[in-house]
Each structure stands twice: as structure tokens, then as C-alpha cells.
Amino acid sequence: MSLSTTDEHDHGEDPNSGRLAGRAGGTSYREPGTHAKAGRLPGFLARRDPAWGIGFLSLLLSAAFVLVNLSYNAWNLIPPLDDSYIHLQYAKQFAEGQFLRYNTGDPISTGASSLLYMIVLGGLYTLGLHGTALLIAAMVLGGVCMALTAVCVYRIGANLINRRVGVWAGLLVATNGVLLWGSASGMEIGFVALMVSGTVLAYTSEAPRGRFVRTPVIAFFTALTRPEAFIFVLVLAVAMAWTTLRGPRPADVSRAGVLGRLALLPLPLVAYFGESLLYKITTGHTSANGMRAKSLLYEPILYPMGFLDEALNHFHQVLRVLTGFNTFDFVFPGTLLLAVAGTIYLLVKKSQWAPLALALGIGYLLVAMAISTLSTATIHHLRYHQPFLPVVLLLAVVGVHGLSRLVRSRRNRRIVLNAGLVTALLFTVAETPSWAIRLGQQAAGIRGQQVSFTDWLEDEMPEDAVLAVNDVGAPAYLGSHRVVDLIGLTMNRFTEANNHGAGSIYEVLRDMPPGERPDYFAVFTDWPVHDLVNGGVFGDEPLATFRSKSPTFSHRTVGSAGTCQASKLCDEVAIYKADWSSVNTGDEPVQSEAPGRIRDHVNVADLDSEQRHDYGVLPAHRQFQPLTDLRTVNYPGGEVVDSGRHVIGGETVTARNLTPGEPVTITSRYTVSGRSPEPLEMSVSVDGEELRDWTRQPGDNGWNEATLTVPGELVTDSTLRIEFEQPSEFLGPYPDYTSYGYWFSQ
Incomplete structure (x- = not known):
């Protein structure tokens, strides 16, 4: 149906373009065709529906x-x-x-x-x-x-x-x-x-x-x-x-009938x-x-x-x-x-x-x-x-x-x-x-990367191998292997972790049953979220590298960065064999000996652990996002891998499973940021009461660990709410560090 309307300024609708309709809102909707001359279309358009x-x-x-x-x-x-x-x-x-x-x-x-x-x-x-x-x-x-x-x-x-x-x-x-x-x-x-x-x-x-x-x-x-x-x-x-x-x-329609039309x-x-x-x-x-x-x-x-x-x-x-x-x-x-x-x-x-x-x-x-x-x-x-x-x-x-x-x-x-x-x-x-x-340039970029490496993996990977990817489309549809979506569009458990960074993605991966973890990774080499390489989960050298040779845009237009192969912003994909030999090595302190028995562990960057312990960052500046990352540190006993969260300001956390009346030793793993790291000075409060200042020294082995004791008389319950705050609420310098976790022992 093609209806038209007119007023004193609009004339010339074609008489064949519609048919008369009724009224709405008290204004007539007329049959197209009135005053046909002024709006007549030229030539064949006037005789045919265009x-x-x-x-x-x-x-x-x-x-x-x-x-x-x-x-x-x-x-x-x-x-x-x-x-x-x-x-x-x-x-x-x-x-x-x-x-x-x-x-x-x-x-x-x-x-x-x-x-x-x-x-x-x-x-x-x-x-x-x-x-x-x-x-x-x-x-x-x-x-x-x-x-x-x-x-x-x-x-x-x-x-x-x-x-x-x-x-x-x-x-x-x-x-x-x-x-x-x-x-x-x-x-x-x-x-x-x-x-x-x-x-x-x-x-x-x-x-x-x-x-x-x-x-x-x-x-x-x-x-x-x-x-x-x-x-x-x-x-x-x-x-x-x-x-x-x-x-x-209309006369034949009641008020209820009008409402019924809704x-x-x-x-x-x-x-x-x-x-x-x-x-x-x-x-x-x-x-x-x-x-x-x-x-x-x-x-x-x-x-x-x-x-x-x-x-x-x-x-x-x-x-x-x-x-x-x-x-x-x-x-x-x-x-x-x-x-x-x-x-x-x-x-x-x-x-x-x-x-x-x-x-x-x-x-x-x-x-x-x-x-x-x-x-x-x-x-x-x-x-x-x-x-x-x-x-x-x-x-x-x-x-x-x-x-x-x-x-x-x-x-x-x-x-x-x-x-x-x-x-x-x-x-x-x-x-x-x-x-x-x-369109052609971008399609060539997808061919040179996603389609090509999917074909390569079909020939080189065992049939039952699991593949982790950042672009999940082509490997799943064109390939036959099970895929793990690191970005989280198609796998729910990675969705939130991806927003927090590589450290949280690593924690999801290590929490997976060993048989479900990826056997291979196919990832962009330039994406920060794939700092997973710092967690030791990639093999030493890539098995293959696919660098897009497709044409670059003749000029950039809005949104071209999203088609990153043709814009050359992510023009290289590397295939790695997974290495899980260092997984779980960061679960206990390795430099500081926690006295007694460890009652609780807050694994910073693990979103589940953070939620269980009401963990939060107290930022010194608005709009600062405490993203997570990974670090591998070499010790005489081997590599230790842990994920952490970048903090500018302070943190708050709740320790659980404590015995009231007994002292609690807090062991912190951290890295102080900056080219010439200064000692990390923080004010510590326990259940709302100021405890004392805590100075943690920078380490020379990737990270450091330090301890602080909470007196037994302040431990009045099985839980303990602790805040690590910047010494001044307003003025800098602000504590700038990466927090990897806290252990609570008695």
C-alpha cells in the first residue's frame, strides 16, 4: 500500500501511487493524485512504479x-x-x-x-x-x-x-x-x-x-x-x-474498543x-x-x-x-x-x-x-x-x-x-x-589470517586438541576443533574476565579442568589482553606465524581500526603450543614464611576470589581502571607465576576463617611501580580502627613479599575487614603498585 498526504505546499503525487484511507488525529489523509501536475515524475518514472x-x-x-x-x-x-x-x-x-x-x-x-x-x-x-x-x-x-x-x-x-x-x-x-x-x-x-x-x-x-x-x-x-x-x-x-x-x-467503536486497539x-x-x-x-x-x-x-x-x-x-x-x-x-x-x-x-x-x-x-x-x-x-x-x-x-x-x-x-x-x-x-x-x-581489502585480511591459520591447524593439530583464540569465528565454523574464546563473546566465564585484563583471563584458564584447558593458542601478538605470554602458558617459540599481506586501506575512515587486519593494527597471529607446567605455582608465599597455618588467601585478579573476599580497589584518581596482568619470577625451585592488579591508591579486603583472639599475620605479594621504585607506604585499618602505617620495600626479583601482624585483641570475629590506604587522602605521591595477593595465617 502506498499512501500520500498533502497540504497547500505539496502538490503532484501520482494518481496511481496509492488509494484513499480514513482519518487520524482529525487530519485527513487524502488519496494521492490531487494536484498531479506539480509533482509529476518525468518520463518512465511517472508511468511505472520505481x-x-x-x-x-x-x-x-x-x-x-x-x-x-x-x-x-x-x-x-x-x-x-x-x-x-x-x-x-x-x-x-x-x-x-x-x-x-x-x-x-x-x-x-x-x-x-x-x-x-x-x-x-x-x-x-x-x-x-x-x-x-x-x-x-x-x-x-x-x-x-x-x-x-x-x-x-x-x-x-x-x-x-x-x-x-x-x-x-x-x-x-x-x-x-x-x-x-x-x-x-x-x-x-x-x-x-x-x-x-x-x-x-x-x-x-x-x-x-x-x-x-x-x-x-x-x-x-x-x-x-x-x-x-x-x-x-x-x-x-x-x-x-x-x-x-x-x-x-468511530461511532461504532466504544471507548473500551479504542483501548482494545492498544x-x-x-x-x-x-x-x-x-x-x-x-x-x-x-x-x-x-x-x-x-x-x-x-x-x-x-x-x-x-x-x-x-x-x-x-x-x-x-x-x-x-x-x-x-x-x-x-x-x-x-x-x-x-x-x-x-x-x-x-x-x-x-x-x-x-x-x-x-x-x-x-x-x-x-x-x-x-x-x-x-x-x-x-x-x-x-x-x-x-x-x-x-x-x-x-x-x-x-x-x-x-x-x-x-x-x-x-x-x-x-x-x-x-x-x-x-x-x-x-x-x-x-x-x-x-x-x-x-x-x-x-570490502575486498578487509576480506583479504581475514583470508590471510583467520582462514589461513584455521586451515593450517586442521592439518597440524590432533583431532581432539583444544584451541584458544581471540577471534573465535573462522576457527569454529571452518575448523573441527573445540575452541576457547578468550574474549568471552561465546564463553560466559571469560566475558567479565576479559574486561579486567590478562591476569583475570589467566585465572579462568587455570581454574578449568586440565582436560578442558587449551592445547594451543592462536592470538594476535600485539593485543595487550594477550599478555598471557608473561604467565608462561605459551611455548617458548611460536609454531607458526601468520602475518597479513593483504592491501592496506588507501585511506582510513571511521571505524577502520575494528577491521584491524586491513588497517594493520593486528596484522600478525602467532600459534603457540600451550605450556601449563607453571600453573598453580603462585598459590603460596615463596619469599616470606607465613607463621602458623594459612587460614585464608585472597588471590587478587581471580574474580571469584575477589568477590568472596569483598575485595576492592580504592582509587586515588577518578577514571583509573585497575586492570590485571601476569608475571613470572624465577626462583631456585623453578618458575612462579601469579596474576596481579595494578593499583593507584589503596585496597580493601575481608579475611575469613579466622580464630577470634589470635594474632593474624598478613603476607602481601606486590610490585612497586616506577623507574626508581620508592618504598610503598600505606596506612592500615582493621574493622574501621587505624592499626599503623606499613612500609613495604621494593624487591629486585620481579616482586617482593612482606608481612604485617594484627594483634589478637583486634581479631574479634572470624572475619576481618582490612583497608590499605594512601597516607594522604588528597595529595600525592600516591601509592602506585601491583597487588598479587594476600595470605592470612594464625
């Missing part, structure tokens, strides 16, 4: 992008991101009866960022599309979805204003390079874009009747595509409620809470692993002002990109400002569409703010924003249309409109080839 021409153009360009990809990879199809294989692996497992289990027999994990997309791909897998065929299907699906998105945008523009606006908006979506990149990536971008635009199109079709049936149903499924899409359709549901309640009540509107909420409940029941967390691994809310310490600072920085980056003034890689210059103008135009001149205009504007604003709270907000060329870009482009075209209405002469008005939009299209098309080239 929707499918726009869709075909998008599909043709997506196919061209895939051809460029193939040309860079010896005519083998490779995605530009390893994440694409994560979707394929979850889909394969789903089709084989392993719902949300990344490895067969694994606990359920929530690394599938788009639940509905995974289910759709799983359906394709059941049809016999396995291996590369499923990747081809995913790319075809993405191209078709983006083509249909362009069609939807055309029809939305025709419904809101006229066919001319719809055609221009559809063309800008069909030729946008970053959207074509997303459609050919194998990711959920095209699928989510279609669901979002389809929901908006359904709204414009049902709004004239003041009753929404299809729209909330489509919104239900859209809410299952991505968390950001849920936010968008939730705002749209509010607009549906507004439209339903503010319109005149019954379907909460469906997006049902979808979101249903998905969250599923995650809570199966994993213990309502948020997906992607959120827990990437959100600024899950950093080791949450500082409200620091959180706001980082989120605003991401938000400002997005604003700069969408204005198109600093770079028009993504959109033509002035896009965001024109989109704001388009929203205002709908509010002022199209009052019947006011609820929708507010929903589109506020909905995308909230989406952009939500995405900005992720540490990866701009990753993969603003991947999370891409599905909503068609809405922004549509509003921008409406903005150009609205500004052209300021010109009095109808002829000049048309010239201004078409000239402005032709310019926008030229800026867009000028960037399209660059995005196709980026």
Missing part, C-alpha cells in the same frame, strides 16, 4: 561489491569480518539442535548479537546450505534485505510527502557505500535495516485508520534483531499509542523481556555477552562522570560523521542537519505525521546514545548505526524538500529540490567504489 527499479539497483550494486570481494580473494568468498563466522557457527549449532551452544556440549552462551538473524540462518542451514554455501546465503540475504530496505524507504517517502521524495530517498539508500558494505558483509546489518524500515512503512500504512495490527507484530520481530532496534520500535510503539488515542472515535502495542516489550528472561534462565545474566564484553558499564570500576565523558566522546564522533562535513564517506555533507530540518518540517507542515516524526527523531537519538555507551561504538565502520542510516537519509531528503518549499516560484522550487538532491547523490556515488575496495 520501487523495484530502486531495489534492483541496490541488488546490482551489492552483487558488484561481492565481485570486488571475489577478485581480491582468488574468486573465493571471504567475509570482511571474522564476526560473520560467529553468526554462521551459532546458526549451524542451532540447526543441529545445539541452541546457543557455540561448541557442542558447551553451556548456553549469548554471543549471537542478533537472535532472530541466527534463527533465520539456522533455517537456511537446515535446507542444506552448509559450509561456504551458508556464507553465500548470508551475503545474498543481506543484499536482498538492503534492496528491500531501499524499496521500503521509497514507499515511506511517498506516503509521507510524495513519490519524488520517495525516489530520491530510495536512491540515496540504494547507492550508499557503507550500507552496501554492510549488506555484503555476512552480518545482520541488512536484515536489521529491513526490519526497522519495514516497521516504519507498516506504521505509515496503518496510521490513517488509527488502528495498528501489522506494525506491532513486525515491531515484535524487529525487537529480536538487536537491542538498539528494540529501543527504536519501543519509541514507535508510543507513537502508535498516541495516534490511536488522539484520533476521533492491546498489541506492547509486543516489542514482550519480545525484549522474553529474550532477557531466556538469557537470565540459561546464563544467569539478562544482558547478552556482547553487551557485557563491550559496554562501558561493565568496566572494572564504573565512574559516572568518566562513563559520561567516554559516551559523549563516542556520541560526538557519530555526530561528526553524520553531518558529513569532516568526511562524506558515510553520508553527503549536511545530512544530519537536513534530517533535523526534515523532522521539524513533518512536525510543522504534516501534523498528521507528528507522532511518527517525533518517534523517528527521538528513536534514533536514543539509539545513538545507547550505542555510544559501548567501548566499540564506532567499530566496523559504525556497524551498529548502519541499520538506522536509511531512516536518517529519508529524513534528510524530507529536509531538502521542506527547505525547497521556502522558494515561492514552483519552477524554482523544483530546481532547488532536484539540484540539492542531485548533489547529495553525486557525493554518495563518489564514495561507493571506495567501500567496495575496502
Whole structure:
């Protein structure tokens, strides 16, 4: 259905573009075609529905992008991101009866960022599309979805204003390079874009009747595509409620009947809470692993002002990109400002569409703010924003249309409109080839690393070997070995540990049953999180090294660092055989002899141990994050490995299992930071009472150990709350050290 509206300034909708609908909000939605002359499209466009021409153009360009990809990879199809294989692996497992289990027999994990997309791909897998065929299907699906998105945008523009606006908006979506990149990536971008635009199109079709049936149903499924899409359709549901309640009540409909029309509107909420409940029941967390691994809310310490600072920085980056003034890689210059103008135009001149205009504007604003709270907000060329870009482009075209209405002469008005939009299209098309080239370059980077080393490991590793990786997609989908995801997208126990650093990752690894620990590691050599090398778990020399020889970007664009192989930020992967001979060597003091019997041990960097002992860092500065690391120290008896946490300020901890009335000896393992380490001076308090100052000397063997005795009269219970604080609460120098653990003995 293609509906259109008019006011005294908008004339000329094609008489065949729609049919008469009813009324909503007291403003008539008229049959398109009134005053047909002024808005008549030239030539064949006036005689034919241009929707499918726009869709075909998008599909043709997506196919061209895939051809460029193939040309860079010896005519083998490779995605530009390893994440694409994560979707394929979850889909394969789903089709084989392993719902949300990344490895067969694994606990359920929530690394599938788009639940509905995974289910759709799983359906394709059941049809016999396995291996590369499923990747081809995913790319075809993405191209078709983006083509249909362009069609939807055309029809939305025709419904809101006229066919001319719809055609221009559809063309800008069909030729946008970053959207074509997303459609050919194998990711959920095209699928989510279609669901979002389809929901908006359904709204414009049902709004004239003041009753929404299809729209909330489509919104239900859209809410299952991505968390950001849920936010968008939730705002749209509010607009549906507004439209339903503010319109005149038909004579044959009672007040209860009007309220009954609201019954379907909460469906997006049902979808979101249903998905969250599923995650809570199966994993213990309502948020997906992607959120827990990437959100600024899950950093080791949450500082409200620091959180706001980082989120605003991401938000400002997005604003700069969408204005198109600093770079028009993504959109033509002035896009965001024109989109704001388009929203205002709908509010002022199209009052019947006011609820929708507010929903589109506020909905995308909230989406952009939500995405900005992720540490990866701009990753993969603003991947999370891409599905909503068609809405922004549509509003921008409406903005150009609205500004052209300021010109009095109808002829000049048309010239201004078409000239402005032709310019926008030229800026867009000028960037399209660059995005196709980026796609091929990035795919070549994935081929030179993830795909290549997976093939090598298939030949060199025993069949029952376990492989630990930082990019988990290709090794799992293309390989046959069990994989351990060090980043934690597909393995729940690593998700939080990854946020804290290599020391916490090591503690998870060593807590695994020996038979489940990795036999091999395939990791980027330049990633700090893989300072696991300092823990002695890698063999002395790599078995093989895969350095990406793929082309480097001709120039950088926003989010290119996320495709790190082609940007040369992580262009080397090394394969190591695992070495677990030093595991558990750091569990007891080795320099200081703890008198009596050890009653308790706080293993700093082990998140479970820290939680059991109410451990916390007392930072001297806001925004300091106490990340963890590893250290290996050589002693006459052999290597000792321990994980620690960097501290600037102090610590607090609760010792347990003590005998009241007996003295407690605290043994600390630590390293003092700095080029010329000074003695570590701290004030010690026990259960809120100041005990005394404690000076710990720097060591010359990697770390040092020191002891402090708490008198028996201060030990009044089986637990003891101890605080190690900086001598001055305000002024430096501040204690700067790494804490590896505390032992409590009696």
C-alpha cells in the first residue's frame, strides 16, 4: 500500500501511487493524485512504479561489491569480518539442535548479537546450505534485505510527502557505500535495516485508520534483531499509542474498543523481556555477552562522570560523521542537519505525521546514545548505526524538500529540490567504489589470517586438541576443533574476565579442568589482553606465524581500526603450543614464611576470589581502571607465576576463617611501580580502627613479599575487614603498585 498526504505546499503525487484511507488525529489523509501536475515524475518514472527499479539497483550494486570481494580473494568468498563466522557457527549449532551452544556440549552462551538473524540462518542451514554455501546465503540475504530496505524507504517517502521524495530517498539508500558494505558483509546489518524500515512503512500504512495490527507484530520481530532496534520500535510503539488515542472515535467503536486497539502495542516489550528472561534462565545474566564484553558499564570500576565523558566522546564522533562535513564517506555533507530540518518540517507542515516524526527523531537519538555507551561504538565502520542510516537519509531528503518549499516560484522550487538532491547523490556515488575496495581489502585480511591459520591447524593439530583464540569465528565454523574464546563473546566465564585484563583471563584458564584447558593458542601478538605470554602458558617459540599481506586501506575512515587486519593494527597471529607446567605455582608465599597455618588467601585478579573476599580497589584518581596482568619470577625451585592488579591508591579486603583472639599475620605479594621504585607506604585499618602505617620495600626479583601482624585483641570475629590506604587522602605521591595477593595465617 502506498499512501500520500498533502497540504497547500505539496502538490503532484501520482494518481496511481496509492488509494484513499480514513482519518487520524482529525487530519485527513487524502488519496494521492490531487494536484498531479506539480509533482509529476518525468518520463518512465511517472508511468511505472520505481520501487523495484530502486531495489534492483541496490541488488546490482551489492552483487558488484561481492565481485570486488571475489577478485581480491582468488574468486573465493571471504567475509570482511571474522564476526560473520560467529553468526554462521551459532546458526549451524542451532540447526543441529545445539541452541546457543557455540561448541557442542558447551553451556548456553549469548554471543549471537542478533537472535532472530541466527534463527533465520539456522533455517537456511537446515535446507542444506552448509559450509561456504551458508556464507553465500548470508551475503545474498543481506543484499536482498538492503534492496528491500531501499524499496521500503521509497514507499515511506511517498506516503509521507510524495513519490519524488520517495525516489530520491530510495536512491540515496540504494547507492550508499557503507550500507552496501554492510549488506555484503555476512552480518545482520541488512536484515536489521529491513526490519526497522519495514516497521516504519507498516506504521505509515496503518496510521490513517488509527488502528495498528501489522506494525506491532513486525515491531515484535524487529525487537529480536538487536537491542538498539528494540529501543527504536519501543519509541514507535508510543507513537502508535498516541495516534490511536488522539484520533476521533468511530461511532461504532466504544471507548473500551479504542483501548482494545492498544492491546498489541506492547509486543516489542514482550519480545525484549522474553529474550532477557531466556538469557537470565540459561546464563544467569539478562544482558547478552556482547553487551557485557563491550559496554562501558561493565568496566572494572564504573565512574559516572568518566562513563559520561567516554559516551559523549563516542556520541560526538557519530555526530561528526553524520553531518558529513569532516568526511562524506558515510553520508553527503549536511545530512544530519537536513534530517533535523526534515523532522521539524513533518512536525510543522504534516501534523498528521507528528507522532511518527517525533518517534523517528527521538528513536534514533536514543539509539545513538545507547550505542555510544559501548567501548566499540564506532567499530566496523559504525556497524551498529548502519541499520538506522536509511531512516536518517529519508529524513534528510524530507529536509531538502521542506527547505525547497521556502522558494515561492514552483519552477524554482523544483530546481532547488532536484539540484540539492542531485548533489547529495553525486557525493554518495563518489564514495561507493571506495567501500567496495575496502570490502575486498578487509576480506583479504581475514583470508590471510583467520582462514589461513584455521586451515593450517586442521592439518597440524590432533583431532581432539583444544584451541584458544581471540577471534573465535573462522576457527569454529571452518575448523573441527573445540575452541576457547578468550574474549568471552561465546564463553560466559571469560566475558567479565576479559574486561579486567590478562591476569583475570589467566585465572579462568587455570581454574578449568586440565582436560578442558587449551592445547594451543592462536592470538594476535600485539593485543595487550594477550599478555598471557608473561604467565608462561605459551611455548617458548611460536609454531607458526601468520602475518597479513593483504592491501592496506588507501585511506582510513571511521571505524577502520575494528577491521584491524586491513588497517594493520593486528596484522600478525602467532600459534603457540600451550605450556601449563607453571600453573598453580603462585598459590603460596615463596619469599616470606607465613607463621602458623594459612587460614585464608585472597588471590587478587581471580574474580571469584575477589568477590568472596569483598575485595576492592580504592582509587586515588577518578577514571583509573585497575586492570590485571601476569608475571613470572624465577626462583631456585623453578618458575612462579601469579596474576596481579595494578593499583593507584589503596585496597580493601575481608579475611575469613579466622580464630577470634589470635594474632593474624598478613603476607602481601606486590610490585612497586616506577623507574626508581620508592618504598610503598600505606596506612592500615582493621574493622574501621587505624592499626599503623606499613612500609613495604621494593624487591629486585620481579616482586617482593612482606608481612604485617594484627594483634589478637583486634581479631574479634572470624572475619576481618582490612583497608590499605594512601597516607594522604588528597595529595600525592600516591601509592602506585601491583597487588598479587594476600595470605592470612594464625
